[in-house]
Amino acid sequence: MKSNRLATVAALLVATCAIAVPQAAAAQVGDQDATFLKSAHQGNLAEIAAGRDAQKNGISACVQEVGRVLVRDHTKLDADGKALAAKLGVALPAEPTAEQKAELAAVRAKAGTSGYDAAWLTAQDAAHTKTLALIDTELASGDDSEVKAAARAARPVVAMHLDMVRGGVCHAAKHPGTVKAGSGGHLAASDDARTMTGVAALAGGGVLAALGGVWFVRDRRTRRAR
Template sequence: MRRRLAPVATAVMVLSSICVTPALAAAVSAQDTMFVKAAHQGNLAEIAAGEDAQEHATTECVEKVGAVLVRDHTKLDADVKLLAGKLNVTLPGSPTAEQEKELAAVQAKAGTPAYDAAWLKSQEAAHTATLALIDQELSAGENSEVKAAARSARPVVAMHLDMVRGGECHAGKDAGKVRAGHSGQLAADDSSLALAGVASLAGGGLLATCGALWFLHNRRRSAERR
């Protein structure tokens, strides 16, 4: 009986180590923590800037871009908050002092054509910095979930940058809505969603396999006691 069950026991040991790997990989490095906090503050700053543009811009184009920023960064931030809660990362309650100072400087020109130009220039700089932050996380981050969030948010931020690039307004660059709960994936990105679904199914299959082998392991132990 023991000889016949030995291979099963070996398989249980191997797959048990695979099953605990995700838990071990969930460590949050200083880089990962910094990114989650900075992403949240960036989202807050972009939401505030977008709302301000809807109120004070003198052109319809800038108003539309402001609305896109509010729409997308609100959904991006919802995902960031969920991730922060899962990883026990405490988020700041407001944008950085520098971000608030930058918006105040733009607001000083409210209601004039100078406002629109200043707002576009400010948003170009902000989204360029955000892309650099994302790329830093992708190259130096360690937590797979944080890196996945950065990777999914990147095309959204890049789209926003295209809408304000060169200090000019391009509201027509809006490629689509962001799906809530998918860390910023664009609705048009069906291929990425399909891959995510396959990965999810694969993960479920692994869990099922681990459960089955654990059951066989328990049966082996019971048989040995007889």
């Protein structure tokens, strides 16, 4: 009987510890850091939705291209943010804020009209300005080094996006070839560059192999002549 009681107590202790560990981990994250992770996630969701909408309803090729860039970059930023939030035990919202959804709905209402692009660009100018302010607040007031590092890595990406829509004017050509964000690595379309590098390496290897073959044949002929 005594051994059974001890086993029961031990099982309860293990279960209690298992429950307490994630709670303790979450408690280690300050309010500022947790707020940043949640707000950044909602911002990413909002930008992904807005980018997809621009690809579908944008009138100009410029707006459609900026929309594509937003989807690409914010998807990668959000993947990094979700991984960090899970690691730190921070529960993230499931969708953008009511304000963000209302802003996209107001822009979407202009789909099919000449006013869509201007409305979309103006909304994105305001959204990315707010996101930069959110990032700067985290960098100035955050406590967790990993969260601050994520904010620091995201800043040039958001600043690049703002340059592309600043003043409600589309500047799709303003984004550079590569922009780094978090552990996601290079965000911009560097796949082509990597492909060309690989092709060049293969070509270089082929040339070396060919030269080696020519040298080998000449060497054998020289030896036979002797």
